[in-house]
Amino acid sequence: MTRDEQLRQAAYAEMDEHKEIVERDPYRLRYHLMPPVGLLNDPNGFIQSRGVYHLYYQWMPFKTGHGAKFWGHYSSTDLVDWTHEEIALTPSEWYEKNGCYSGSAIEHDGNIHVFYTGNVKDEEGNRETYQCLAVSEDGVTFDKKGPVVHLPVGFTAHFRDPKVWKQDGTYYMVVGAQTTDLKGAVAIFRSENLADWTYSGILAGGGRGKLADFGYMFECPDLFPLDGEDVLIFSPQGLEAEGMKYRNVYQAGYVKGSFDPESTAFEHGDFEELDRGFDFYAPQTTLDDKGRRILYGWMSVPDQNEQNHPTIEYKWLHTMTLPRELKVVGDKVWQIPVGELTALRAEGVVEHRVTLMRENKELEGVRGKTVELQLDDIRIENGWLDLTISDGARLLYHQSDKVFTFERKSYVDGTVEKRQCTLNELKSMQIFIDTSSIEIFINGGEETFTSRFYPSPNLDRISFSASKKAEFRLKKWSLKRG
Structure with missing residues (x-):
């Protein structure tokens, strides 16, 4: 039996063993996406392909703590009714043995290509990081191609969460990063074929511009056009609270501006939090066939009292937000519940x-x-x-x-x-x-x-x-x- 098969069987056994206790939890949600057991965190690989929405997610099936993450997988045709699919990725190879960390998906030649971070640690906890590729014909079963991006000079091994898109015939990838002088940054790469990538520099942060001294790590970057502007969403770590702002351990927000794909320069304004509540982090967006920019977020924040949640005694932890459509209104990005959610309403008002x-x-x-x-x-x-x-x-x-x-x-x-x-x-x-x-x-x-x-x-x-x-x-x- 291969390492991949062993991990899958162990995860499915965990689901079966704890199914009853998970479902007994009075705090189990009714219309949100949750893990069948264990811990869920970042949304990954959010994409619509052939009329089907795929939302993969960071998943630790064996405990309600973090560790060597899998990619779990939900699919839907309407953003309301979801099917929990087979496990998409397991941390079975040398370049991901300590976790298939977060990433994104893009469709190419009729197949779904997912890019994710392979996390590797030695016995002393020293980290290596690889940006990896896996390809699927059906969005369910993946063929791993291994690392396609290695760590560039000037960054620590806190280098993760690739988001890939195509623009003007060229593929681009942004990666959340930490510079060697411990500044949060977004790195950017380009490619003509999704396999060979060239480092183009720092898109934002890294000790320069408006985000020069803006925390020690940027996670989960996502750059996209929206209503005539370019929006960079990311999750900075290491901000100090300022009045009503930045009250959680870590934040999630955006800057708006103008991205030049030729030079990969990005001129932008000030950072704005996307959500003011206690539990919102690592959002990811996709563009669907209706032309909507749709966002899912993780309804939690890392390192923020995770060990105290009442659901832990029922063997599960955390959930996704509802899907939101993004729009630029005035100088802000607004979030609007997608229209499909009206299908949740029972008869009568x-x-x-x-x-x-x-x-x-x-x-x-x-x-x-x-x-x-x-x-x-x-x-x-x-x-x-x-x-x-x-x-x-x-x-x-x-x-x-x-x-x-x-x-x-x-x-x-x-x-x-x-x-x-x-x-x-x-x-x-x-x-x-x-x-x-x-x-x-x-x-x-x-x-x-x-x-x-x-x-x-x-x-x-x-x-x-x-x-x-x-x-x-x-x-x-x-x-x-x-």
């Missing part, structure tokens, strides 16, 4: 026209653990508006301070913790609740807050309150997988 006068109120038919809420035409006369979800989460907007706050009960020690952003006006909110996750889209996607939270399993109430007078229109849908 609860509607209310709400006026609150210095009161707290629960509304008839508005409760549940797997629901979508839409608040429109919000008007607040000074003071604040508050939405509370059982005993686990609270959404609060102060009209006078122009501050939106998301609070949750900490799953570490039970204290209340918060994330915030400034917001000139609160006009609408679209909120997706799924047993132990919440995704809040403000003003049609201007701001988002993504978080896990763990309310008491027997509570499903939702209440609204205002310090003075507040009005809004409310729609509530139960979601089918609830």
Whole structure:
């Protein structure tokens, strides 16, 4: 039996052994993508090919901690109903023995080509890193071609997460990196055939420009055109908190500007966080056949209290976000839940026209653990508006301070913790609740807050309150997988 076959059999045995306990978890989500067992992290290889969306993911099947990662695999034709496919990649070869780390996918000559980081460590923990290629005719079974990019001079072995695309007849690859003077950077390569790659320099960071001193590592870079501009998404590590910004251990965000494919120069503006919540990292996008730029993110953050999650006793950890369409509106990138998600709605909608006068109120038919809420035409006369979800989460907007706050009960020690952003006006909110996750889209996607939270399993109430007078229109849908 080959090493690959041994690893696959061991992973499938782990799934079978723990299937019942995983499914007993009251915090198991109903309409998000999760691991069948073990730990899930970064979305990988997100692509639509022959009408099918493929979303691969970093997967550790043997524990709820990190280690020699596999690539798990989900597929869908509609971004709503997903099939968990066979394991895509196992860390079976010498150049990936300590993990098939994150990467991307591109279609070429009718086949899916995935590029990923092969992670290698010796007994002392010294790291080697290789950017590797594997090819598939069906998106399920892969033929590994081995390393195609070796570590360039000027970088440490923290060099990973290749994202590949084609532009003006040439292939490009960006890689998250750390320079030898410990600066976060994005490296860029070019190729004519997807096999032979030439290093072209540093695209962003590396001690230069607006990102000159911006943390010690950039992960998961993704460069793409959007609404007439070029957007670079990446996840910097090592930023210090600044007021309401950068409150998580690590961040995920973007810069906008102009990319010159001939010189590989990229002129860009300042960094902006993509999400203001507790749990959002390592996002990856793809362009689908409708011309949409769609994003998935990992609903967690590395090194941020991972050992304390309540789901660990049920042998699984972490989830993906819902898919979001990206648009440039004004000077910002907005995130909008993809339209296909309306298929999650059960028949019937609860509607209310709400006026609150210095009161707290629960509304008839508005409760549940797997629901979508839409608040429109919000008007607040000074003071604040508050939405509370059982005993686990609270959404609060102060009209006078122009501050939106998301609070949750900490799953570490039970204290209340918060994330915030400034917001000139609160006009609408679209909120997706799924047993132990919440995704809040403000003003049609201007701001988002993504978080896990763990309310008491027997509570499903939702209440609204205002310090003075507040009005809004409310729609509530139960979601089918609830």
